[in-house]
Structures are given as C-alpha cells and as structure tokens.
Amino acid sequence: AQKITQTQPGMFVQEKEAVTLDCTYDTSDPSYGLFWYKQPSSGEMIFLIYQGSYDQQNATEGRYSLNFQKARKSANLVISASQLGDSAMYFCAMREGRDDKIIFGKGTRLHILP
Amino acid sequence: DAGITQSPRHKVTETGTPVTLRCHQTENHRYMYWYRQDPGHGLRLIHYSYGVKDTDKGEVSDGYSVSRSKTEDFLLTLESATSSQTSVYFCAILDPPERNEQYFGPGTRLTVT
Numbered sequence: 014a015q016k017i018t019q020t021q022p023g024m025f026v027q028e029k030e031a032v033t034l035d036c037t038y039d040t041s042d043p044s045y046g047l048f049w050y051k052q053p054s055s056g057e058m059i060f061l062i063y064q065g066s067y068d069q070q071n072a073t074e075g076r077y078s079l080n081f082q083k084a085r086k087s088a089n090l091v092i093s094a095s096q097l098g099d100s101a102m103y104f105c106a107m108r109e110g111r112d113d114k115i116i117f118g119k120g121t122r123l124h125i126l127p
Numbered sequence: 128d129a130g131i132t133q134s135p136r137h138k139v140t141e142t143g144t145p146v147t148l149r150c151h152q153t154e155n156h157r158y159m160y161w162y163r164q165d166p167g168h169g170l171r172l173i174h175y176s177y178g179v180k181d182t183d184k185g186e187v188s189d190g191y192s193v194s195r196s197k198t199e200d201f202l203l204t205l206e207s208a209t210s211s212q213t214s215v216y217f218c219a220i221l222d223p224p225e226r227n228e229q230y231f232g233p234g235t236r237l238t239v240t
Contacts, residue, residue: 048229050229050231056215056234058170058219059231060228060229060230060231065227104170106170106229108221113175113177113221114172114183114185115160115172115175115219115229116172116186117170117172119167120169
C-alpha cells in the first residue's frame with residue numbers, strides 16, 4: 014500500500030496566486046516526520062520544509078508553509094505569492110519513527126503561468 | 128551546501144557488468160540514503176545507512192548492495208547491471224535531530240545497454 018500519496022500529477026497556476034500541493038500519508042506510528050522537496054528542471058533535489066508529528070505549530074519557511082492536518086493524515090504544501098521560478102516537480106516524503114527510511118510520493122509537477 | 132558529491136556523474140555500461148557508485152560527504156552525517164528516480168515513480172529508496180557498517184534495505188533493494196566502511200562514504204553496487212537499472216541515482220544525507228533536513232547529491236545518470 015502506498016504510504017505517501019500525491020494525487021495531483023500536474024497543476025497550472027497563475028503567477029502571484031497561492032498554491033496548495035496535496036499530500037496524504039498512511040502510518041500507524043505516532044512518531045513520524047513529513048518533508049517537502051522541490052526538483053527544478055535542472056534536476057537537483059532541494060529540501061523545502063519539515064513537519065514533525067508532535068510539532069504543535071505548522072512549519073513555515075519563507076513563502077512555504079505546511080498545512081498539517083493530523084486527523085486527516087494530510088500535509089499539504091502551501092506556496093504563497095507564486096513566482097515563475099516555482100515551476101518544478103514537488104515531492105512529499107515521510108519518515109516513520111520506528112525506522113530511518115524516508116519514503117517519497119510520486120510528485121506533482123507545478124507550472125506557474127505568467 | 129551539505130558537501131555531498133557523487134561519482135561518477137554519468138556512466139554507460141553493458142548488461143552483466145558490475146557497477147559501483149560512490150557517495151561522499153564531508154560533514155560527518157550519520158544517515159545516508161540511496162534512491163533511484165524514474166519517470167512516473169518519483170524517488171524510490173534502495174538502501175540506507177544509519178552508521179558505519181549499519182545498513183538496511185529500502186523499497187527496491189533487489190539487485191543492489193551497499194557498503195559503508197567509513198562515515199563519509201556510502202557505496203552502491205550493482206552486482207550485474209540490467210537494463211531495468213537504467214536510472215538516475217541520488218544519494219542523500221539526513222541532518223537530525225536539530226533540523227531534520229535531508230540534502231541530496233547532484234545525482235548519477237546510469238545507462239545500462
């Protein structure tokens with residue numbers, strides 16, 4: 014069974030609009046962490062943001078924030094005021110507390126339109 | 128910059144030959160990971176390491192082995208390369224516990240003909 018699901022294979026968003034990229038996860042471990050990454054067309058993987066399951070507040074890093082809804086098992090990435098440079102693949106990933114594996118979803122390709 | 132390098136960056140090899148990819152880090156991180164990336168599959172975990180000589184299997188470990196004899200080096204070996212192992216291979220480190228940030232190397236593009 015898939016542990017990390019990203020249901021949007023692709024998205025088109027107008028520049029300067031906010032973007033929400035969906036991520037749902039499946040785990041029975043009470044301790045886990047969720048990661049988001051960006052992969053531009055150049056191919057490098059860039060870490061964006063991390064949320065721990067016990068963190069009281071939603072994580073934020075600049076224009077990136079994580080909308081963490083534990084009961085729904087969702088960890089959506091929100092990008093405020095999108096820019097052309099945000100066009101990329103975005104991956105959600107999870108690490109369960111019982112081991113050190115970090116497992117990825119299949120990604121969402123985001124296109125920002127001028 | 129987490130100081131992660133991968134070598135080689137590109138390799139073409141023939142079916143049946145052994146191949147070793149190297150991941151090198153300079154900052155003494157305990158956790159290291161090998162992933163492969165293929166279209167439509169995202170990144171899939173091959174093997175990971177949580178210390179010198181401490182390794183474990185990931186999601187797609189068949190046909191791959193790893194070794195970590197020094198903190199800074201994590202080697203991925205394809206014992207007998209097959210065309211299905213044509214992929215882009217990424218190495219990564221994890222920087223817990225203070226930041227829980229995972230940083231990636233630049234990737235190795237491997238083609239098995």
